[in-house]
Amino acid sequence: MDLLSNLSVGLSTAISLQNLGYCLVGCILGTLIGILPGLGPAATISMLLPVTFGLDPTGSLIMLAGIFYGAQYGGSTTAILINLPGESSSVTTAIDGHEMALQGKAGLALSTAALGSFFAGTVATLIIAAFAPLLANAALQFGAVEYFSLMILGLIASVALARGSLMNALAMIVLGVIIGIVGSDPGTGRLRLTFGIPELADGVNIVSVAMGMFGLGEIIYNLAEQEKKRTAIKAPFRSLLPSFADIKAMSPAILRGTALGSVLGILPGGGAMLSSFASYALEKKVARDPARFGHGAIEGVAGPEAANNAGAQTSFIPMLTLGIPSNVIMALMAGAMIMHGIQPGPNVIHDQPELFWGLIVSMWIGNLMLVILNLPMVGIWVKLLGVPYRLLYPSIMVFCCIGVFTLNNSVVDVYVMVLFGLVGYIFRLLGGEPAPLLLGLVLGPMMEEYLRRSLQLSRGDPLVFVQHPISAVLLAVAAVLIVIAVLPSIRRKRDEALQEA
Amino acid sequence: MIARYLGDRSILLGIILLAIAAAVLIIASDYALGTTRRMGPGYFPMVLAVLLAGFALALIARGIFGDHDPVDAFAALPAVYILGGAASFGLLLRGGGLLVAIPVMVVVVGFASRQLSFVASLMLAVVLAIGSVVVFVTLLGQPIPVVGDWLRG
Numbered sequence: 076m077d078l079l080s081n082l083s084v085g086l087s088t089a090i091s092l093q094n095l096g097y098c099l100v101g102c103i104l105g106t107l108i109g110i111l112p113g114l115g116p117a118a119t120i121s122m123l124l125p126v127t128f129g130l131d132p133t134g135s136l137i138m139l140a141g142i143f144y145g146a147q148y149g150g151s152t153t154a155i156l157i158n159l160p161g162e163s164s165s166v167t168t169a170i171d172g173h174e175m176a177l178q179g180k181a182g183l184a185l186s187t188a189a190l191g192s193f194f195a196g197t198v199a200t201l202i203i204a205a206f207a208p209l210l211a212n213a214a215l216q217f218g219a220v221e222y223f224s225l226m227i228l229g230l231i232a233s234v235a236l237a238r239g240s241l242m243n244a245l246a247m248i249v250l251g252v253i254i255g256i257v258g259s260d261p262g263t264g265r266l267r268l269t270f271g272i273p274e275l276a277d278g279v280n281i282v283s284v285a286m287g288m289f290g291l292g293e294i295i296y297n298l299a300e301q302e303k304k305r306t307a308i309k310a311p312f313r314s315l316l317p318s319f320a321d322i323k324a325m326s327p328a329i330l331r332g333t334a335l336g337s338v339l340g341i342l343p344g345g346g347a348m349l350s351s352f353a354s355y356a357l358e359k360k361v362a363r364d365p366a367r368f369g370h371g372a373i374e375g376v377a378g379p380e381a382a383n384n385a386g387a388q389t390s391f392i393p394m395l396t397l398g399i400p401s402n403v404i405m406a407l408m409a410g411a412m413i414m415h416g417i418q419p420g421p422n423v424i425h426d427q428p429e430l431f432w433g434l435i436v437s438m439w440i441g442n443l444m445l446v447i448l449n450l451p452m453v454g455i456w457v458k459l460l461g462v463p464y465r466l467l468y469p470s471i472m473v474f475c476c477i478g479v480f481t482l483n484n485s486v487v488d489v490y491v492m493v494l495f496g497l498v499g500y501i502f503r504l505l506g507g508e509p510a511p512l513l514l515g516l517v518l519g520p521m522m523e524e525y526l527r528r529s530l531q532l533s534r535g536d537p538l539v540f541v542q543h544p545i546s547a548v549l550l551a552v553a554a555v556l557i558v559i560a561v562l563p564s565i566r567r568k569r570d571e572a573l574q575e576a
Numbered sequence: 577m578i579a580r581y582l583g584d585r586s587i588l589l590g591i592i593l594l595a596i597a598a599a600v601l602i603i604a605s606d607y608a609l610g611t612t613r614r615m616g617p618g619y620f621p622m623v624l625a626v627l628l629a630g631f632a633l634a635l636i637a638r639g640i641f642g643d644h645d646p647v648d649a650f651a652a653l654p655a656v657y658i659l660g661g662a663a664s665f666g667l668l669l670r671g672g673g674l675l676v677a678i679p680v681m682v683v684v685v686g687f688a689s690r691q692l693s694f695v696a697s698l699m700l701a702v703v704l705a706i707g708s709v710v711v712f713v714t715l716l717g718q719p720i721p722v723v724g725d726w727l728r729g
Contacts, residue, residue: 242638243586246593246631253600253624260607260617267617268603291658298654298688465692466700469682472658473704476665476681477674481718489666493659500655504648505589523620535613 078204085204085432089440094137097130098437101138102444105145109162110153110456114471116146116162118293120407121285122471124414125478132415133430137437139411143404144196144387144438147347148445151188151380152456156181164347164383167355171368171375178371185453186317187325187373188380189446195333195381196442199388202337203395203435207424211396214421219528220539224546226522228553229399232342234511235560244511247502251515254279256523274487281410281516283479283488285403287495288509290475294468295500325377328358332378336385341392346402350386351379388438394419395431399518403510406517585647587639594632600625654688661685673724674713678705 088094104123108114120139127135150162154169155176168188175184217225234244257268258278269275317325335357336350358378359368368375391408393401398420400406409419417427424431449456479488499509533539541547581587600621610616639645661684668677679701686697712718 242631242634243589246589246628246635249624249628249631250593250596253596253621253628256620256624262615263608263617265607265617267607267621268600291662295655295658295688298658463691465686465689465696468689469685469692469697469700470704472662472681472685473678473708476662476677477708477712477718477720480666480669480720481712484719486666486669489662489669493662493666496659496662497655501592501650502589504585504650505592506585506645507589523615526620527615530612530615535611537612 077208081208081428081432082204082436084428085434085436088133088429088433089137089437094134094433094437095440097134097138098141098441099444101141102145102441102448104138105142105147106149106152106445106448106456107459108142109146109149109151109165110459111462111467114467115289115293116143117285117403117407118290118471118475119146120404120411121282121289122474122478124282124407124411125481127411128414128482132412132417132427133433135411135415136408136430136434137441139408140391140434140438141441143408144384144441145445145448147383147387148189148192148449149456151192151376152185152449152453155184155188155376156453162347164351164379164387166348167351167379168376170355171370171372174369174371175373175376180371183317183321183373184376186450187321187376189449190317191325191329191332191377191381192384193442193446194329195336195385196388197439198333199337199340199385200435200439200442202389203392203438204432206341207392207396207431207435210392211421211424214397217421217545218543219525219532220543221545221549223522223525223529224540224549224553225397225399226518226525228549228556229393229401230511230514230518231553232556233401233514235556240506241557241560243506244508247507247509247511248515251512252519252522253515254284254512255516255519258520261520261524262527272487274483274485278520279491279516280479280482280488281407281513282482283491284495284516285407285513286475286479287492287497288499288513289403290471291492291496292499292503292509294471295496296503297464298468321373324373328374328378329381331357331361332381333385335378336382336387337389339382340386340389342401346390346404347383347387350382354378354382384442391434391438395423395434396421398423398521400514403513406514409517580644581640583646584639585645586635586642588647590632590635590639592632593628593635597625597629597632601629657685657688661688669724670721671724671726673721674709675705675723677724678708 104119105116108116108119119142123139127138146162147164150160150165151168151172154160154165155172158169158173160166160169172184172188175181230248234241234248255278257275259266259276266276332354335354339350339353340346355375355378358374359365362368362372362374390401390405393399394405394409398409398418400409412419417423475492476489479492480486482488503509529539530537540550604618604621604625607618607621608616609618609622661681664684665677665681668680682701682704683697686692686700709722713720713722
């Protein structure tokens with residue numbers, strides 16, 4: 076069967092000593108930053124993009140992916156042991172997970188999280204393997220018109236499901252697109268919005284922007300708050316093994332979480348965080364005794380953990396098959412691919428099968444590594460939490476500055492990073508989220524190209540976007556999403572669901 | 577009254593975005609617009625600027641007519657030190673090299689934390705400077721100046 080032969084291609088690629096090594100490094104780094112508060116996968120991935128430039132593309136993507144889903148594992152560890160979620164997707168885990176820890180069941184909570192995540196990761200890998208080629212083949216039928224509408228849908232979907240004001244996010248997207256077109260116009264070569272700075276002729280570097288907004292912005296934000304000291308609960312090794320009764324209790328939640336996460340992850344705008352929140356709400360709804368939640372219900376850990384891992388992995392699908400990043404991390408991965416000269420899109424599966432399938436299989440291998448890293452070795456990670464933030468952030472800044480410089484050996488990129496650090500912080504204070512801006516930045520140039528081609532094909536008729544049936548459907552869905560996001564009653568329910576945790 | 581308006585998040589955001597949109601509009605009007613059928617370099621930027629202006633005005637309207645949404649305090653001090661430190665790195669890298677740029681940056685950035693003593697930041701500065709030279713230049717072979725133009729005589 077095609078699926079098996081694809082997976083075997085992937086396996087042979089992923090098992091190479093080099094790629095196993097990259098996977099391990101990614102997973103360790105991911106766990107590390109997942110555990111350390113104040114440093115997230117977005118900032119880390121953008122910091123490492125310059126480093127991966129010298130590596131081969133498959134290895135780079137494997138490592139960066141490892142950082143991403145590794146952070147989901149690491150975040151749960153701190154959420155359970157210290158009630159300090161390392162990642163936004165671990166917020167729900169902290170609710171019941173920490174309660175379990177306080178009741179002396181820390182080991183059980185940790186293993187529930189790890190096993191749930193592993194199961195979800197396995198299933199998600201299979202889903203990607205089965206589903207992605209179909210999606211890519213369907214997308215090959217797409218022309219410039221369909222692509223433009225798909226990008227519009229992707230952008231709108233990514234903000235409609237997220238928290239915060241829709242209008243703010245849309246404005247941020249438009250701003251991001253504007254920044255994205257800085258540089259030479261692809262049609263005429265005319266330099267646009269470069270303000271006479273020659274280094275901007277190739278456009279504003281996504282890594283500089285990402286590091287400024289996520290790296291520097293995050294640091295400023297953290298320093299503005301106070302350093303809090305928390306004590307960690309110990310989890311001896313023997314307590315890690317769950318009993319059969321425990322496994323019976325957690326299994327349905329894991330299954331539900333996996334299903335929910337897999338679906339929500341594929342949707343643009345979905346991903347780890349949304350999946351975990353949705354799963355927690357679902358578990359509470361279907362539980363026979365909802366009062367247990369908040370007091371150490373094992374389903375409150377199993378469901379969201381499975382969901383966030385499934386969501387994290389399936390969120391690769393839109394980017395790898397359609398070339399549409401559904402969240403910031405995927406936008407950065409797309410940036411990494413572009414840096415290596417690979418244009419993300421439906422052709423990737425056919426032109427670079429070792430890259431695609433190697434990445435998919437290594438995701439499963441990474442999950443395996445992570446279970447080992449997170450369970451027996453949990454004690455080591457907890458010790459790391461002792462590193463005070465005041466020593467950490469200067470080190471992060473050194474890494475950021477050097478990393479950004481090495482992209483083009485240009486100090487201008489450092490200044491761009493500083494500018495976006497300032498801009499990012501100010502906007503965040505005013506309610507403008509950085510993620511939509513970054514998405515707009517990545518998709519902007521492509522959108523202009525598709526728009527130009529579409530209008531050329533239609534000889535200047537803008538109605539072409541509703542005349543092509545697929546495009547019309549895509550735009551209609553986008554419109555529906557806007558309506559859903561704006562309707563007061565649904566908005567209240569959504570805010571409630573997000574407030575729950 | 578004015579203070580209430582200027583302290584509202586949506587209004588401030590709207591004003592800033594409106595200014596940016598106006599700037600883009602002015603700059604892009606210099607580029608050839610072309611026609612819808614054959615978009616010139618100025619076409620897309622103009623469309624985006626108009627779109628952004630629209631959102632900006634909507635935000636301002638929301639700020640005026642909707643609930644008051646006050647801005648949180650601007651943590652000027654950490655921002656100044658962090659951003660200033662990174663900027664100083666950029667300024668000093670070519671001239672002073674890593675061995676000058678990194679310590680200066682770490683010390684400047686160190687002021688942003690109330691818990692980091694000056695002595696500690698100096699020690700950290702030295703460690704990070706040497707460490708990054710070892711990791712980035714020696715191990716990874718990146719062409720970053722270790723000692724800059726000023727010091728090379």
